[in-house]
Amino acid sequence: MSGIERxxxxxxxxxxxxxxFTLPSRILHWTMAAMILTMLxxxxxxxxxxxxxxxxxxIHRPLGIAILVLVIVRYVNRKLNPxxxxxxxxxxxxRIAAHASEMLMYAMMFAMPLVGWGMLSAARYPIVLYGxxxxxxxxxxxxxxxxVLRKTHTIVxxxxxxxxxxxxxxxxxxxxxxxxxxxxxMVPWKVRGPESGN
Amino acid sequence: xxxxxxxHPKERxxxxxxxxxxxxxxxxxxxxxxxxxxxxxxxxxxxxxxWLSPGLLTPGRFVDGFEEVNGVHPGFRRNHAKGVCVxxxxxxxxxxxxxxxxxxFELGRVAVIGRFSLxxxxxxxxxxxxxxxGFGLRFEPRHGEEWRTAMIDLPVFAVxxxxxxxxxxxAAKIDPATGKADPAKVTAFVAAHPETTRALAIxxxxxxxxxxxDATFNxxxxxxxxxxxxxxxxxxxxxxxxxxxxPEGPANAQNKNYLFDAAIARIRRSPVxxxxxxxxxxxxxxxxxxxxxxxxxxxxxxxxxxxxxxxVDEAQGSCRDINFDPLVLPxxxxxSDDPLLSARSAVYSQSFTRRxxxxxxxxxxxxxxxxx
Numbered sequence: 354m355s356g357i358e359r360x361x362x363x364x365x366x367x368x369x370x371x372x373x374f375t376l377p378s379r380i381l382h383w384t385m386a387a388m389i390l391t392m393l394x395x396x397x398x399x400x401x402x403x404x405x406x407x408x409x410x411x412i413h414r415p416l417g418i419a420i421l422v423l424v425i426v427r428y429v430n431r432k433l434n435p436x437x438x439x440x441x442x443x444x445x446x447x448r449i450a451a452h453a454s455e456m457l458m459y460a461m462m463f464a465m466p467l468v469g470w471g472m473l474s475a476a477r478y479p480i481v482l483y484g485x486x487x488x489x490x491x492x493x494x495x496x497x498x499x500x501v502l503r504k505t506h507t508i509v510x511x512x513x514x515x516x517x518x519x520x521x522x523x524x525x526x527x528x529x530x531x532x533x534x535x536x537x538x539m540v541p542w543k544v545r546g547p548e549s550g551n
Numbered sequence: 552x553x554x555x556x557x558x559h560p561k562e563r564x565x566x567x568x569x570x571x572x573x574x575x576x577x578x579x580x581x582x583x584x585x586x587x588x589x590x591x592x593x594x595x596x597x598x599x600x601x602w603l604s605p606g607l608l609t610p611g612r613f614v615d616g617f618e619e620v621n622g623v624h625p626g627f628r629r630n631h632a633k634g635v636c637v638x639x640x641x642x643x644x645x646x647x648x649x650x651x652x653x654x655x656f657e658l659g660r661v662a663v664i665g666r667f668s669l670x671x672x673x674x675x676x677x678x679x680x681x682x683x684x685g686f687g688l689r690f691e692p693r694h695g696e697e698w699r700t701a702m703i704d705l706p707v708f709a710v711x712x713x714x715x716x717x718x719x720x721x722a723a724k725i726d727p728a729t730g731k732a733d734p735a736k737v738t739a740f741v742a743a744h745p746e747t748t749r750a751l752a753i754x755x756x757x758x759x760x761x762x763x764x765d766a767t768f769n770x771x772x773x774x775x776x777x778x779x780x781x782x783x784x785x786x787x788x789x790x791x792x793x794x795x796x797x798p799e800g801p802a803n804a805q806n807k808n809y810l811f812d813a814a815i816a817r818i819r820r821s822p823v824x825x826x827x828x829x830x831x832x833x834x835x836x837x838x839x840x841x842x843x844x845x846x847x848x849x850x851x852x853x854x855x856x857x858x859x860x861x862x863v864d865e866a867q868g869s870c871r872d873i874n875f876d877p878l879v880l881p882x883x884x885x886x887s888d889d890p891l892l893s894a895r896s897a898v899y900s901q902s903f904t905r906r907x908x909x910x911x912x913x914x915x916x917x918x919x920x921x922x923x
Contacts, residue, residue, distance in 0.1 A: 394599050399897075401601030401609045403713045404890060406897035407878050442563055476903065477873060479697045485882040487696060496872045500908030514596060522589060529581040530572065531564075 373538050375434040381427045382539055388420055389462070393514050414469075415482040421466035428459065442533040451523070454516055461513045467491075468509065472502035608717055610897040614905060616717055620724045621672030626911035629902040631685045631701075633676055634668035635811055635916045636868025639822065639859040641690055647829060647854030650784050651776035653883030654695025656854055664689045665859065666870040667763050667814055670703065675915045678810035679802040680759065686768040686790065687875030688857075696881035699873075701895075702768035702790060706757060708841035709750045713894035719747070750842040761797040763814040764823045772877065772895075773838035773887035776829075785832035785887060787845065790825035790857060811916045815862050822860035826853050838887040864921050865914040874903040 374382065392413065399409035439448045473480050474490035475498040481487045492498060527535035537544040564572070572578055594603075601609050617629040624632060640660050647656030655661050669676060670683035683703050690698040710716045722740035723732045741748055760766040768790040776784045794817075803809035817823055831850040837843045865871040878886055878896040886892045 394596065397596060397600030400611070401599070401607065403608060403610060403613070403894035403897050405893065406610065406900075407886060407893040410896075444563055476907070478876070479879060481696070485696065494869075494872065496907040500904070503904055503907070518589065518593065521592065522585065525585045525588065529585060530578050531569075 372437050372440070373540075373544055374436060377430050378434050378436070379539055379541055381423065381430060383541060385420065385423055385427065385462070388416060388423070389513070390517070392416055392420065392465075393510060393517070396510055411481075414473075414480065417466040417469050418482060418488070420462060421470075424459070424462040424466075427462075437538055440527075440533055440535055440538070442527070442531060442535075447523075454520055457516055458513070458520070461509055461516070465506070465509055465513065468502050468506045472499050472506055475499035475502060608714055610894075610901040613713070613717060613894075613898045614901045616720055617672050617902070620720055624672070624674045625909035626906055627674040627914075628668075628672075628906065630672050631668035631670055631687075632672050632674035633915050634666045634685075634865060634870070635815070635914070635921070636863045636865055636870035637665045637667060637818065637859045638861040638863070638868070639663050639665070639857065641827065641855055641857045643855040644853070646852055647827075648778070650778055650786065650829060650831070650852065651883040652779040653698065653776075653881040654692045655690050655698050655881060656883070661690050661692045663691070663857065663859075664868075664870055664873065666865075666873075666875065667811065669810075675807075677802070677807040680799050682810075684763060684766055684768075684810070686763070686766075687870070687873075689870075689873055689875065689879075692881070697879055698881045698884065699875050699877065699879035700770055700788070701875040701877050701899075702770050704759065704766040704768055705754050705771070706769060707750045707753050707844050708771045708891070709747050709754065710744065710891075711746045711840050711842045712890050713898075715744055715747070716891070716894075718743075746840070746842040753844060759799040760792075761799050761813075762810055762817070764817040765792045765794040765796050767791050768825070770877075771841045772889045772892050773832060773836075773841075774880070775838075775885040775887055777883055777885065785836065785838050787830045787832070789828045789830070791828050793824040793826070793856075808916055808920065812920065815916075815921050818859060818862045822858045824859075825857045827855050827857055828852070829854050839889045841889060841891055862921055864916060864918045866911065867918065871911070871914075874899050876900060
């Protein structure tokens, strides 16, 4: 069984039938979308700013850790509430691409905060979240390790932004050109699916 | 309005269907809208990241400036490049607790790592009377948060803004032909910065000390202390030496490291101490301008004694791999609105990142020099 067949079968067999993501999944998606986009913008802004560097990094650290906590919740939720089937208008190649980009984004949601936490640890910066709340270092003090993780943090950030652009473009294409109702799967409000019938 | 699901195509369209759909006038308009949306997102990202503003002074371009003026010296700090590691402890007398709830001000002893340095980006520069001396410190309370500070032996700072610092860096660039800064550029810079003229008058009015051990080091920027009751106080701090002041002598032509060697010999003889003096600001005292002194009549609180009892070269000491970022602050100490603070934090961080994976070569002040 190929990967995509397995994914399709798993989604189909466990889907709720409405064609829409469950409410917790939709809440997590939109909350984390806003947080991650904010993080990407804050990240590039703080690296380019003298005047706002401190305030931006003070937001960046706790927001990153909040994303780490939420992606764990989201991963568990995905196991409990699997995504609905892909819509009929998506050809197999697009399903593979969509599934791969979802997996890539999950991997990056886990990796980015951990790399950030790790690089601050390796540089021996205190990992301050807010006021007296701070996290322990997770790696030994090593400038070389810091250098590698710091570069990784930047590369993965750009990759994340590029993946977001691809995701955003695909959704816009389906919604505005194909008008196949792809967006209905994830909109915050309830949409009656063809199979739900009531 | 959400689409009605019943109107959605249920079958997978063929390539021909998609092409036909795309050639509809409506689809072309939609493609234009999609393009515009993507351009907005990518464009705003590029704008926020500074890529569309080549003239913007970013931390990266600031450090490029240091490298342009001083050359690149791999493994060394881009400013305050020459230095030596020191260690010791801070003994708090508890008097700072009424101003700040930071655990470092509770009665007791806190381990300290520090670094004596010379301002400037040349790691092998000769010691001399012209060089500003720096003292970086990292306080590590056992059960509390860290505090880092980077001080210099000037009473006020010569520039008020990061942009002013950057301009000064280039105005004071040494011309290799003459071995001096271009006087026309220096004059032009000072003329454009009356705050620098005022600050230089204050700096020149007081004699400099003979070395590191008898120097007063000043934090310069204002910070905001917050005590356990939630009361905020603007402060500045200084390390005031216990050693008697001796005026600065001429440069020692025989020994490029005479200031560092004297400090090493002094620490070897007996521990060197400073009083940590917190100056309490009053309403109206400038908190956003490090070129302006506060009146001498302000209350000075002696919050404890810093003792430096060990010295080690940069390769063995842990100070080389520490960024003495002035905004690594414990709960109870917060930044003021001084524009230099965020900029210092950003530029120090950029310098730290650049040198992190560069091959390190021995510092000017060698282990042999320290151990003789």
